Amino acid sequence: MKKIIIDADPGIDDSIAIMLASMAKEYKILGISLVSGNVDVNKGYINVCRLSKFLGRGFDIHLGKINPLKKELINAEDTHGTDGLGETFLDYEKKNYAEDAEDFLIREAKKGGLTIFALGPLTNIARALEKDKEAFKDTRIIVMGGNYKSYGNMSPVSEFNFYVDPDAADYVIKNANIEIIPLDVTRKFVLTPNILSYIKRLNKNRGDFLEKITNFYMDFHWEYEKIIGSVINDPLVVLAELREDLFTKNSYHASVITDGDARGMLMVDGMDFLKQDKNIILYEDLKILEVWTEFIEIFTGEKVDKEILEILI
Numbered sequence: 001m002k003k004i005i006i007d008a009d010p011g012i013d014d015s016i017a018i019m020l021a022s023m024a025k026e027y028k029i030l031g032i033s034l035v036s037g038n039v040d041v042n043k044g045y046i047n048v049c050r051l052s053k054f055l056g057r058g059f060d061i062h063l064g065k066i067n068p069l070k071k072e073l074i075n076a077e078d079t080h081g082t083d084g085l086g087e088t089f090l091d092y093e094k095k096n097y098a099e100d101a102e103d104f105l106i107r108e109a110k111k112g113g114l115t116i117f118a119l120g121p122l123t124n125i126a127r128a129l130e131k132d133k134e135a136f137k138d139t140r141i142i143v144m145g146g147n148y149k150s151y152g153n154m155s156p157v158s159e160f161n162f163y164v165d166p167d168a169a170d171y172v173i174k175n176a177n178i179e180i181i182p183l184d185v186t187r188k189f190v191l192t193p194n195i196l197s198y199i200k201r202l203n204k205n206r207g208d209f210l211e212k213i214t215n216f217y218m219d220f221h222w223e224y225e226k227i228i229g230s231v232i233n234d235p236l237v238v239l240a241e242l243r244e245d246l247f248t249k250n251s252y253h254a255s256v257i258t259d260g261d262a263r264g265m266l267m268v269d270g271m272d273f274l275k276q277d278k279n280i281i282l283y284e285d286l287k288i289l290e291v292w293t294e295f296i297e298i299f300t301g302e303k304v305d306k307e308i309l310e311i312l313i
């Protein structure tokens with residue numbers, strides 16, 4: 001089993017990623033560290049409790065500090081709902097938690113062999129690196145964030161996770177070897193009504209839950225991006241780790257703009273103008289049929305009929 005920590009701001013697509021990682025047999029989830037982003041860490045904690053109830057399993061929960069390194073706290077409740085789970089306000093039982101995300105990350109990284117799925121702003125990871133950079137020397141960090149040639153979703157040039165805490169994103173990129181899955185790739189992974197319908201046919205209980213928490217998200221995508229469906233960014237981090245053969249990635253030098261009009265922009269030196277070290281691995285494409293096949297088979301526990309799926313995507 002691969003040891004993973006999920007650092008997240010659940011959030012609808014974070015929640016789907018947490019469910020997917022829980023259903024995949026390859027992972028030992030050491031814990032979930034919560035970061036403020038879509039919703040603050042306190043609402044994120046409640047959503048992990050809600051996922052525990054649906055999944056019938058517990059998680060070791062660690063809250064990070066509520067605010068970004070330097071910037072004012074903002075949220076994406078317009079996209080994810082005021083509860084962070086699509087205005088569903090699902091029942092839950094309160095679970096134990098600790099308020100030590102950065103120390104938890106350090107503690108587990110020191111043991112070696114850790115992979116971190118970073119699904120929200122990089123605040124916790126930056127604080128952990130500031131405290132003990134050496135601890136993460138052999139930790140794999142796969143980040144959903146940023147955008148390269150695709151437009152931003154928080155400003156013309158920046159993606160939400162990197163916009164919320166650009167100082168953390170820039171610090172992590174400069175102090176750890178990370179892999180980034182940007183909007184360029186995640187915008188290709190759209191949960192459409194047809195795919196959702198197929199998931200419900202294969203596993204009604206899980207499909208109904210997925211539909212319940214994505215209805216609000218679907219409305220947002222139609223209103224703001226005229227998409228019939230919803231871009232589910234974060235599960236691609238799990239799928240990229242499980243099946244990196246289905247993804248194309250390249251190394252580049254990059255940094256994050258921390259202030260001004262371009263706040264949060266991932267500046268990728270695609271033409272190597274700066275002649276600097278290549279400090280990120282950037283995912284640039286994916287084999288969409290195979291990736292959806294992997295997602296649906298893990299999420300439903302059923303085999304996918306490729307001929308049916310080909311018609312749906």
Ligand code: RIB
Pocket residue numbers: 009011012013014037038119120121144153159160161233234
């Ligand atoms: O920009 C998309 C990212 O920001 C996703 O991780 C979403 O959950 C939000 O955190």
Ligand code: CA
Pocket residue numbers: 008009010011013014037038119120234
């Ligand atoms: Ca997220």
